Amino acid sequence: MLETEGLTIRFGGHAAVDGVSCAFHPGTLTAIVGPNGAGKTTYFNLISGQLAATSGRVRLKGRDITTLAAPRRARLGLGRAFQLTNLFPNLTALENVRLAVQANSGRVLDLLGRASRHRDLADRAMAHLAAVALADRAAAVSATLSHGDQRKLEVAILLALEPDVFMFDEPTAGMSVDDVPAVLDVIAAIKARGDKTILLVEHKMDVVRALADRIVVLHHGQLVADGPPAEIIASDVVREAYLGGAAEAGHG
Incomplete structure (x- = not known):
């Protein structure tokens, strides 16, 4: 449904997202995690069209959408909820x-x-x-x-x-404890339909464990781990270096 190939963006000499290749399939929820500054939200911005890639490709349903503006991507089925409300x-x-x-x-x-x-x-x-x-x-x-x-x-x-693809960027950030279940229930219901592709940037590991079929870990803009939640969470290197930071800190 959605694929990035060598996706990169540079700000001066710094690669905020560095050659990330990843495919996302219908009926799955992929959590994208990593410590502060890992490039998670920047990766989302490249996919949804808020930022233009320095190099690499974004494909939606097999179509190259790399040069399309955000509104056009939305009309083609790419839906994005932001860290900051957009109302x-x-x-x-x-x-x-x-x-x-x-x-x-x-x-x-x-x-x-x-x-x-x-x-x-x-x-x-x-x-x-x-x-x-x-x-x-x-x-x-x-x-x-x-x-x-x-x-x-x-x-x-x-x-x-x-949309065909739902992109949630820290959907529970800043919410009270009472508000969180309503949003998580909606995301779980979308996933249960089995025909939508869901990407979730989230630093709360209890949310990731409850919802994700797969975890992708970014660090310094690079994809450093990709696999089933149990496997990724069980990895000492990934848990200590990346998930630990992501569980304790906020935006990427």
């Missing part, structure tokens, strides 16, 4: 998700149109809000939501876009 702050939670449903349906966006014309869109939007336990906050302006609720809203928007 329309002055619209309600429902309006944010309805716009995503509407965009995915191919209908002309019409914020001023009569709601009755788009009742099915609103109903679908409400279903996505319910999936992330936000139905009771549908009428709230997104800027007024707590950080945890904003993160859940972004996941609802991603669900509404119905």
Whole structure:
């Protein structure tokens, strides 16, 4: 479904991501881990189009998308949730998700149109809000939501876009303990469908153990380990040098 080949980006003389080749398959959840500065989020940015690669390739469903802008990649089925929320702050939670449903349906966006014309869109939007336990906050302006609720809203928007590839960049970062299960349950439900490809940057190893089919470890921008969770976690070198740092620290 998704593949990177020799993917590299250099900032001056520093390779933040250095020749990473990796393939991701439908029905699997791959956790991408590593200590601070390992290149995890930069790798995500290269895949989703927020950054342009210095060299290497990104392929989606066999198509070379390396030179395509982020919006075009999204329309082709690449969905991304960010470390920082990416919402329309002055619209309600429902309006944010309805716009995503509407965009995915191919209908002309019409914020001023009569709601009755788009009742099915609103109903679908409400279903996505319910999936992330936000139905009771549908009428709230997104800027007024707590950080945890904003993160859940972004996941609802991603669900509404119905991508083939879901990319979650530390989806539980900054959430309260009470908020975390709702998002993890949604990710588990997407995985259970068996037809989606999921990439997860996460530093909480209990989350990785619970969800991942596979762990990819980055360090200094290079892929240093790739395999089943039990095998990777059991590796003394990887656990001590990389997973230990990732479990204790934050962003990559």
